[in-house]
Amino acid sequence: MTATSPQQPGDELSWRTDPYSDALREGRGPLYLRRTDGWLLPLEVERWCGGADAADMTVLRRCRGSVVDLGCGPGRLVAALAALGHPALGIDASPAAVHRARRRGGAALCRSVFDPLPAEGGWGSAILLDGNIGIGGDPEALLGRVRDILAPEGxxxxxxxxxxxxxxxxxxxxxxxxxxxPVFPWARIGVPALRKRALAAGWEVLEEWSCRERYFFNLRPLDDAGGAAEPG
Structure with missing residues (x-):
């Protein structure tokens, strides 16, 4: 299937619809992503609405400096980051998600990842968990956008x-x-494919690990000469 622009309005509208908002208000599913051929992917609403678990913490402990959580959902990671002493901001296109994140005491803004964000080019770390590498249906475009958001050494x-x-x-x-x-573009990408796409988009793989059958990457942008930016 031809990739759809990650900035099309339908993508943001989809996360404002009743099934998602209702699930977040209730704190539970069922909630699915349904492909046009009828295939269903269950979404882990209960986990999203809970606290940061052991797998999440392996990610959060690798964060450096200020952290932006892209697609923060109901805010469990933003709340956990604040508890760890990190300045943190959640970004989500869903008003219900942002409301719940703020109720947990986290800072969150309702907007698309592709909208202008505060402190662009200065964030120490960015997070894309819970399938959010699929935002917009084009992982390479999303990885390019994250490069603009992060500090050079982020x-x-x-x-x-x-x-x-x-x-x-x-x-x-x-x-x-x-x-x-409404229908919107999405992507799913496993470990080998994410490694390949990250390299193609100008990222260095610093580390790969797994915890509780979840799989993670720590990535750093390469500079224009192909080298990793040095921490300032």
Whole structure:
């Protein structure tokens, strides 16, 4: 399938629809991403609405300086980062997610990752967990956008899908009970594919690890000459 622009309005609108907002208000699913061929991917609403778990903490302990959580959802990571002493900001296109993140005491803004963000070019770390590497349906475009957000010596902590997959698809949010939202572009990308796409987009893989059957990368942008930026 031809990749769709990550900035199209339907992508942001999809996370404002009732199935997602209702699930966050209730703190539980069921909630799915439904492909146009009918295939369903269950979304882990209960985990998102809980506290940071052991796998999350392996990521958060690798963060440096100020941290921006891209697609922060209901804010468990932003809250945990604040508890660790990091200045942290969550970004999410869903008003319900931002509201819940703020209720937890985290700082969060309702906007797209592709909108102008505070302190662009100065963040020490960025986070893309819980499938958010798929935002916009084009991982390389998203990785390019994250380079603009980070400081030159910043790092990206990203999560890969637990299967060897690389697909760009159109999906909709579905509550399993007849409620659904508009179609929007999404991507799923496993460990080998994320490694390949990161290198193609100008990132150095600093580290790969797994915890509780979740798979993570620590990435650093390369400079224009192909070398990693040195910490200032």
């Amino acid at each position: 790092t990206l902590l990203a999560e890969a899908a637990p299967t060897e997959v690389e697909e760009r698809v159109e999906v909709r949010l579905d509550d399993g009970n007849g409620g659904s939202g």
